[in-house]
Amino acid sequence: MGSHYAVELMRAADGPWERREALVHGARRWTYGQLARTVRGIAAVLRSSPGARDGVAVLADNRPEVIAVQFAAHLLGYQVALLAPGSTYAEREELLRHSGTGALVSAPAHAASARALAATTGIGELLSLGPAPSCRDLVAEAAARPAEPALPAAPAERVRTLLCTGGTTGLPKGVVHTHGLYDALAALVGAHGLALPGERRLVCTPLSHVSGHFALPTLLSGGTLVLHDGCDPGAVLETIASERINALVLTSPLMYQVLDHPALSVTDHSTLRCLGYGAALTPLRRQRQALDRLGPVLQHIYGLTEAGVVTLLQPGDHHADRPESLAGAGRPVPGMRVEVRDDAGRRLPAGRAGEVWVRGPSVMAGYLGHPAATEEAIRDGWLRTGDIGSVDASGALFLRARKNEVIMLASGARVYPRVVEEALLSHPAVRAAAVIGVPDGADGERVHATVVPHPGRALDPAALRAHVRAELGQDSMVPESVATVARLPMTRTGKVDRTALKDLRASDGN
Known part of the structure; x- marks a missing residue:
């Protein structure tokens, strides 16, 4: 188990990175020093809230306070459940019923849903990221707390995060992650990972989803996150130019919207070095189009809510004149192992198609409240992804389809x-x-x-x-x-x- 990711970040935020820009959300700009002070204030409020000790759930759009709440709760050793703003009430209720959560933090716009969830799930404490009826204003209380120079940090093994699957195969399930996810993300800093030190990254996918967690290496390497509440292609292009964005991650369909937007041809995207894409198999025509319009910036990310980042196909490995290079999903990231197996669980040789199995520190601990589903998905530490693919002799992965598709x-x-x-x-x-x-x-x-x-x-x-x-x-x-x-x-x-x-x-x- 590595060192506590939030402790390491707070140490840098209080020291060499104190005046660096950490987070941008609309007109708001936070330095790392301000992020650290906000984390300490929120942690002080949560520590005095008995319900939070049983776990903290967050229901909010992309905003700096969501990141601060996660860091604060993890520093205290409290479980964090991230609820997707785009999820249904039934999906949120399903996750909370199994989680044991005692405190629910919501953005003011989601306070009504939070009150209803508290009534049906028995959550005792309601807090909000601003004024909201029947909720304690967490932001105001944190700001009013006396400054604490240091916080007692729980050991890394107490870090526990609940994310929700996308629900493409039925009612979404809660996925339990330990600190292994953060160890794996921290290792993805550098030219062969997700982030370069000091980069500026645009985040327009939900922080509540695993793709939002892919932004964490940027903060862990002293970079800046520019947060959008959604993915409007025109706003994405405007922000790439105005904020001098170096990197972002989009699902493939969202990437198509950006490629098709009329403003692309007049947008300065010269600072963009990396556009991560994934979450669906991407047509070769679209990949070639992206290379033609944006240059050699494509980075294919194969990842799952249950496993974090599995493989990467880096910008230098995308070649428009070599279709076979565009068809690949890349090679496993450090610490991850990938095998292709048949229906009986036997490993298949290179070139043979079968189900993709993965193993590594970022693989989930299990599905919350679903032991049978966990037993079916994880065998001897290996996660059955439900994806069909093959590996070549060099270990590169090629995906074909979801097994159920x-x-x-x-x-x-x-x-x-x-x-x-x-x-x-x-x-x-x-x-x-x-x-x-x-x-x-x-x-x-x-x-x-x-x-x-x-x-x-x-x-x-x-x-x-x-x-x-x-x-x-x-x-x-x-x-x-x-x-x-x-x-x-x-x-x-x-x-x-x-x-x-x-x-x-x-x-x-x-």
Whole structure:
């Protein structure tokens, strides 16, 4: 177990980094010294709050105080549960019922939901990040506390964080992480990791999600986080130019919105060195487009809420003229091991496709309140990711699909959605595409495609099917049905919502 990440950060914030800019949120700019003072004030309030000792939950958008609350609670050895603002009430209630949380901290805009959650889950203390009815103002109380030069810090082994899965395969579950996640993130500083010392990083994905945690190496290396409450592509481009942003992470669909924005061609993005993308398999056409419009800045991140960062494909490994380089997910980060196994759990040789299993310090301790799901997911310290992929002789990982997204035809053949989606996206009228399996009697599935046309372009299903047949040369991969929509449904974490697509197809009566 490494040293306590928050202790190390506070030590630097009180010393050599005191006057450096740490956090930017709108017009607010915090130095590391101000962050350290706020952390100490919040910790003093939490330490005097009996309910907080049973765990602190946070329901808020991206703002500096969310980071300060997490650091303060971890310094005290209190569990932290991060609730996604975009989650449903049922999802929040599910996490809190299993967590034993005694104090709920919310942004004023979420105070009504916090009060309702407290009533149904028995949480005894409500605090807010500003004035809100029936809540103690944590920010005001922390500011009024006498300055404490030092805080007694709990040992690193008491650090415990609860994150919520994205919910793409059912009701989201709480994921329990220990300090191993922070040890792994702290190791990702440097040219081969997530952050360079002193960089400026834009954060427009939720701090409550694991992608928000990927910003932590920037703070641990003395850099600056610029926080957005959401991902508006125009605001992202404006901020890259005005704040001289060096790095950011986007889900693949959010990256497409930035690439398609008309302001991109007139935006100064010369300071950008790294655009991390992931959370979905990215079409080669889009990767080439990003390289053409932004330069050699792409960094593919393969990670999971349950495992943190697993592999990285660095900017120098993206080559527009080598499709095989763009198809890869990179190599394991330090401390992580990756194997591909068959359905019986046997390791497969290089080049063979199977389920990706991972092991390392950032793998979760388990699913909160779901022991059977934990036992199914973790075998002898190895996490079954549910992703299908292969590794080559050098150890590089190549992903193909989620295991539950592979389409099983009645003939017994398997169809990987990404292959068909790539063929659809090569048609000049198709802007976006998603492929799913729909029931085909009792014996299997058939291929169904949902496509988004480019503005002003008409899509002929028969022509699209002929195009896929010409591209792939296999009738089994040709969609038997094609639907056209204005936009693909997305989950709150920025992935294509394939469950919603299946519901939509079922509602059509086919």
